[in-house]
Amino acid sequence: MTTAPLDNPMAPAKRRLSHNAIFWIGFCVVMALLIVAPMVLPVFWRRFLTEVLIWGLLAMSSDLLIGYTGMVSFGHSAFFGLGMYGAAAALLLVSPPNLWLAIGLGLAGAAGAALFVAYFSTRLRDIYFAITTLIFSQIFYVIIFTWTAVTGGENGLIFTRPHLTIPFLYDGRFTNETMHWFVLAVVTASYLILRRVTRSPFGMVLQSIRENEARTRAIGYPVERYKIVAVMLSGLFAGLAGVLYAIQNEFAAPDFVYFITSGDTVIFNVMGGIGTLVGPIVGAGFFQLIRELLSRLFGDQFPYLIPLGVIFIVMIIFLPQGLLGFARRWLNR
Amino acid sequence: MNTIIGFIQNIPLDLLLIQTVNGIVTGMILALVASGLTLIFGIMDVVNFAHGELFMLGAYVGVVVFALTGNFWIALILATMIVAILGASMQILTLRPLIGRDPLTTILATFGISLILQNYVLWQFGPVARKISEPITTHFNLFYLEYPWYRLVIAGLSAALIGLFWVFLKQSKFGVWIRATTQDRVMAQAMGIPVPWVYTGVFAIGAALAAASGVLFAPMAGVTHTMGLDWVLKAFIVVVVGGMGSLGGSIAAAIFISLLEAYAAIWVSPAQAVIVSFIVLILTLLFRPTGLFVPTPK
Numbered sequence: 307m308t309t310a311p312l313d314n315p316m317a318p319a320k321r322r323l324s325h326n327a328i329f330w331i332g333f334c335v336v337m338a339l340l341i342v343a344p345m346v347l348p349v350f351w352r353r354f355l356t357e358v359l360i361w362g363l364l365a366m367s368s369d370l371l372i373g374y375t376g377m378v379s380f381g382h383s384a385f386f387g388l389g390m391y392g393a394a395a396a397l398l399l400v401s402p403p404n405l406w407l408a409i410g411l412g413l414a415g416a417a418g419a420a421l422f423v424a425y426f427s428t429r430l431r432d433i434y435f436a437i438t439t440l441i442f443s444q445i446f447y448v449i450i451f452t453w454t455a456v457t458g459g460e461n462g463l464i465f466t467r468p469h470l471t472i473p474f475l476y477d478g479r480f481t482n483e484t485m486h487w488f489v490l491a492v493v494t495a496s497y498l499i500l501r502r503v504t505r506s507p508f509g510m511v512l513q514s515i516r517e518n519e520a521r522t523r524a525i526g527y528p529v530e531r532y533k534i535v536a537v538m539l540s541g542l543f544a545g546l547a548g549v550l551y552a553i554q555n556e557f558a559a560p561d562f563v564y565f566i567t568s569g570d571t572v573i574f575n576v577m578g579g580i581g582t583l584v585g586p587i588v589g590a591g592f593f594q595l596i597r598e599l600l601s602r603l604f605g606d607q608f609p610y611l612i613p614l615g616v617i618f619i620v621m622i623i624f625l626p627q628g629l630l631g632f633a634r635r636w637l638n639r
Numbered sequence: 640m641n642t643i644i645g646f647i648q649n650i651p652l653d654l655l656l657i658q659t660v661n662g663i664v665t666g667m668i669l670a671l672v673a674s675g676l677t678l679i680f681g682i683m684d685v686v687n688f689a690h691g692e693l694f695m696l697g698a699y700v701g702v703v704v705f706a707l708t709g710n711f712w713i714a715l716i717l718a719t720m721i722v723a724i725l726g727a728s729m730q731i732l733t734l735r736p737l738i739g740r741d742p743l744t745t746i747l748a749t750f751g752i753s754l755i756l757q758n759y760v761l762w763q764f765g766p767v768a769r770k771i772s773e774p775i776t777t778h779f780n781l782f783y784l785e786y787p788w789y790r791l792v793i794a795g796l797s798a799a800l801i802g803l804f805w806v807f808l809k810q811s812k813f814g815v816w817i818r819a820t821t822q823d824r825v826m827a828q829a830m831g832i833p834v835p836w837v838y839t840g841v842f843a844i845g846a847a848l849a850a851a852s853g854v855l856f857a858p859m860a861g862v863t864h865t866m867g868l869d870w871v872l873k874a875f876i877v878v879v880v881g882g883m884g885s886l887g888g889s890i891a892a893a894i895f896i897s898l899l900e901a902y903a904a905i906w907v908s909p910a911q912a913v914i915v916s917f918i919v920l921i922l923t924l925l926f927r928p929t930g931l932f933v934p935t936p937k
Contacts (some may be wrong), residue, residue, distance in 0.1 A: 378743050432885070433686040433746055437875045438924065444872060445917045452910050465798050565868060569750060576747055609762040617756035622748050623736045 325639055337494065356486045360550045362587030363493045364567075365574035366500060367543030371570070373537045373581030374504050376516030377431075381423055382571045383440030384446040385541040388415035389548025389562030391450065391592040394463040403468035409549050416545020417538065419446060424537035426532055431519070440565060447563045456464040462559030480553075493587075496543050500583055503539065504638070512536055528595050573618055579628025582605050582637050588630055652784040653903055661779070662901030664790045664859075666894035667797035669768075671852040672870055673802055673877040673889040675845035681822050681884035682841050685734060688749035690849055691871025692756040697722045697850025698862040699760055703770045711774035711858075719851045728848025730839050738835070739848045753867065761864040768861030771854070793855045800851060800889065804844075817841060876916050880923045882930025891932040895919075 323331075331428070342360075344352045347488045364386055369388040371377045393408040400407055427438040445635065451456045457463065470484055500627030503509050511532050514522045523529045552558050561567075570593070578589020593614065672694055679687045687693075700718035704859055705711060733748050745780045775792055776784035808814040817828040820837045853862075860866075872894070878884075881892030896916045903912040 375742075378746065416912075426921055429924055429928055432743060433680075436743070436880060437686070437879065438920070441872060441876065441917055441920060443913060446909060448913055454910065569754065572747065572750065598708055607757040611758040612755050612762070615751045615758070618754070619733050619748055619751040622744055622751065623733070626740070626744065 309481065310536070313594065318636045321529045325636070329637075334549075337490075340490055341487065349482065352486060353372065354598070356489050356554060356598070357551075358478075358591045359486075359493045359587070360490050360547050360554065361574060361590040361594065362554055363550065364544050364547035365571050365586030365590050366493075366497065366576070367540045367547065368571045369580055370500060370504070370512075370540045370581055371536060372575050373585075374584075375512045375533065376510060376519075376535065377428075378436045378572065379439045379537070379540070380436045380565070380568045380572065381441075381443035382425075382540075382544045383563050383565060383567035384419050384423065384443035385416045385440075385544035385569055386548040386551070386571075387446060387450065387558075387560070388419040388558040389545030390552040390558040390562060391415060391457060391463070392545070393549040393552040394465055397465040397468060398463065401410065403466065405468040405471055405553070408468060408553065409546070411551075412549035412552070413542055413545050415536060416541050416548065420515055420538045423541070424534040428537060431483075435439055443565065443568055447560060447565070450563050451560045458558075460560060461499025462561075464557045467553055467556055485554060489554065491581065492550060497583060500543065502601065504583065506530070509536075522530055523594070533575060533621055573614075574620065575628075577621060577628055579630035579634060582628075582630045582634050585628055585630035585634075589628065592629060642742075643817065651905070655902070656664055657781060657784060657786070658901040658905055659898065660786065660790070662898035663894060664794045665899030665901070667794040667801075668856050669870075669873055669877060670890040670893035671676055671797045671800055671855075671899055673847035673881070673893050674886055676806065676871075676874045677878055677881075677884060677889045678848075678864045678884055680878065681819060683734070683745075683838050684781040685740070685749065685842075686746040688746055688871065689729070689753040689840075690749075690845070690874060691867030691869070692753040693726060693846045693849040693867075694853040694870050695760065695857075695862070695864065695867035696725070696756055697853030698771075698857040698866070699764060699769070699853075700850070701854035701857050702862055705771045710828060711771065714771065714849065715854045719836040719847045723843040723847035724851030724855075727839050727843040729846075730842035733899045734842070735835060735838070738838070743900075746771055753871075757864055762783055764864065766849065766864065768863045771857040774856040791857060793859075796855060800848065803917060804848065807887070813837075813840060856901065876920045880919060880931050882933030883916060885930065885933045888930055888932035892930075895931075 330634055343355055368379055368382045371379045392412035394569040396408040396411035397403040423442045427435050430438055467480050470480050511527050515529055574589035574593055577585045577592050579585030597610045600608055676690050679685055697718045700721050701714040704714040704717045735746050773789040775789040777788050816832045816837050820834055877889055877892045881888035899915050900912045903915040
């Protein structure tokens, strides 16, 4: 459902510049900052930024469901984790380790999990969807945790980072900078793809499901099929985030398949602003920044999730749109 | 064919009976947890994600009171009351401002609450499991096992609490208010029922039921800060399998699922036995999404 042209609340003075121009100028500025960042920032913050981008990708993938289709998924850890373990399998079984094979296998793993989850859980709506996705992610957690022979159980899997290979162009070890740029490239490409998807006719149907599912069905759209595709698409991007995280940290652990990861994903979304795609990345940054700040102020043992939980609840009550909520309409125009 | 017959002949009958008793005991506790969850959901349209944390908190308050007084029954009553008051204040602080918003915001808010409670307990008590000693230490002989009477007492107590709760719903004035609010919120308000306070009361009752089951369960296994998630997941499965919002269905499903898990634990580890209840959930979703233990809707 296309929304009627809205007044641009962002910059009434710049009315002469088109909406598109402003968007792309902003996009380029942010990109330039993120590209330069690893060369300027100290090591710790560079790594911090790279991880925020990965968590942001995970949160962005779940925004396709929460913000655009109106389904809250509490099971994104399954897709993330399967992406992680898929990449791990590719890196451990094939030598020399190949980056693209890792991505391929990670995506395949996530797609498998997503197909399974999507097929069953899209039969239910609202809260029951949320609960069933959570339960399915726990199934994957239990399997990965107990199948020690294959997954390494509690210890997880450790592997070495593959080379960064771009066929015919480049082949070299990942340095901290190239790792950051690689992650940035993948996240940016994912953002552009997801943005295109949400603005496509398919994305419009998803948004109409969010606004009024019964009416969408009455018009004649096969709602269930759209939902399944949406969950799978979302799962694929979550899996991609898992692959990136595995390559960045050189391990896969069952902790990341556990419910906590899904919960964090939902928190990122709500904090940053659902239905904006960039909001979840901002939310991830906000969350990790507060966490880092708290542990620096009060020590590592400080239960940072207590104040973060309070902030989260306060935001739900008083700022349900999230940090970037004010720009939601503008970003989706 | 021979392998199947061999398998059936090899089923240890004594173990089967022991697991039946075990399954019924955990099933009764689970029913107590799930009935609170169903009640809160049926009336307020709130999925209480923090329900497992209330269970856990009940167990921890029980541990503290037990350490102070040394009496299990005082611990049970005090923990129930304290968590009920806490539940009421939680509802007033976080859920009341959300009345009238999308029900999904309540699942997010209660998720936030569960995060806070879980981490608070971890911070205060550390990751080491605590235990309450059993109030009744006598055993009876069940085959080669000395089966503790306490477990049967738990099952009986849980059943009694559920019965009491049912009578309360049917007979008391507040129970009538609750049922009226379930049927028609607006009309109930028009008749002068203080609906916001009914919500708070219901949340407090649900919290109390969860806390009571937490204390009852505490002597059977260690009390840890992560036990809430296991129980809330199981309770959710029970609510879906039993038919959403149906109290009787939830109780039947709780016993059914606990029995299945207990039987599965004969052959696989208890961690893997959980998968059985997941499979029941999947099958229910596939073939009877309205729930196994409710009449077929028209």
